[in-house]
Amino acid sequence: xxxxxxxxxxxxSYLIKPIIEVLQEAGGQLDRSxxxxxIGEKDERIAEFEQKLYTSxxxxxxxxxxxxxxxxxxxxxxxxxxxxxxxxxxxxTLTQKGAGIILDSFDxxxxxxxxxxxxxxxxxxxxxxxxxxxxxxxxxxxxxVSTEDGIVDDFKVRLQSAIASMSPAKxxxxxxxxxxxxxxxxxxxGIQIFNDGGIDGYxxxxxxxxxxxxxxxxxCKRYNTNPVSEPEINQFLGAMNxxxxxxxxxxxxxxxxxxxxxxxxxxxxxTLIDGNDLIRLVIKYELFxxxxxxxxxxxxxxxx
Numbered sequence: 013x014x015x016x017x018x019x020x021x022x023x024x025s026y027l028i029k030p031i032i033e034v035l036q037e038a039g040g041q042l043d044r045s046x047x048x049x050x051i052g053e054k055d056e057r058i059a060e061f062e063q064k065l066y067t068s069x070x071x072x073x074x075x076x077x078x079x080x081x082x083x084x085x086x087x088x089x090x091x092x093x094x095x096x097x098x099x100x101x102x103x104x105t106l107t108q109k110g111a112g113i114i115l116d117s118f119d120x121x122x123x124x125x126x127x128x129x130x131x132x133x134x135x136x137x138x139x140x141x142x143x144x145x146x147x148x149x150x151x152x153x154x155x156x157v158s159t160e161d162g163i164v165d166d167f168k169v170r171l172q173s174a175i176a177s178m179s180p181a182k183x184x185x186x187x188x189x190x191x192x193x194x195x196x197x198x199x200x201x202g203i204q205i206f207n208d209g210g211i212d213g214y215x216x217x218x219x220x221x222x223x224x225x226x227x228x229x230x231x232c233k234r235y236n237t238n239p240v241s242e243p244e245i246n247q248f249l250g251a252m253n254x255x256x257x258x259x260x261x262x263x264x265x266x267x268x269x270x271x272x273x274x275x276x277x278x279x280x281x282x283t284l285i286d287g288n289d290l291i292r293l294v295i296k297y298e299l300f301x302x303x304x305x306x307x308x309x310x311x312x313x314x315x316x
């Protein structure tokens with residue numbers, strides 16, 4: 013994988029320019045999850061890195077190295093005044109300085125990452141007395157991969173890993189359960205097309221606002237490494253047309269290539285649900301999960 017050929021500094025710097033670009037295109041404000049999705053759609057190298065799970069050599073736990081690098085990139089952009097955000101709020105806002113950046117001549121490593129080294133030096137000095145073992149907070153540490161604003165939460169990683177471990181049959185069952193939560197009523201109509209390239213579910217969706225019923229077909233692909241490609245979307249389109257579906261839903265725990273996304277926008281509408289979408293939808297509909305309440309300390313308790 014391309015990102016594995018880069019060192020830690022290069023990985024952070026690589027993410028900075030696309031983050032600025034998608035914020036500029038969106039008018040200056042996006043949620044963190046939207047930024048992650050959009051930079052992945054722009055660059056398949058980033059999309060591959062975002063999906064990859066690594067295993068800690070210390071604990072054996074899985075984690076996303078992307079999370080670590082993405083959050084450092086966000087902090088560095090904030091430090092140099094290109095973006096702003098409020099702690100524990102997912103919204104990222106582009107400042108006037110950020111809005112005025114001309115990306116064609118912008119060097120992320122020089123303009124952001126190098127300047128942010130001053131911030132990391134200050135953090136190292138502040139934390140040295142508390143934890144003399146880790147003097148550099150920007151150093152690579154598999155045990156300290158964090159999510160937004162330093163809240164350690166490996167739930168999404170564990171969920172991604174659990175979905176990846178499902179058998180194809182269980183993943184299909186899981187996908188049907190999710191779509192049922194979203195209002196699709198499946199029938200017992202069994203549909204299979206050659207080489208498992210057809211439809212994994214057929215049902216109806218009733219819009220309660222306008223009483224319109226639409227025919228829905230789904231396709232499920234559990235992939236642990238490969239993305240869904242354009243030929244698979246085209247094959248699905250053919251199956252949809254054969255069964256006169258009003259729209260289709262293609263679900264994968266992996267990702268879609270850019271060519272696949274383009275193909276899905278043509279012809280009969282297809283809703284694409286990738287691995288990140290799955291995690292958000294599982295949380296939204298509380299599908300086979302149990303929510304719990306937790307607390308974090310405000311800075312009042314942490315400051316000397």
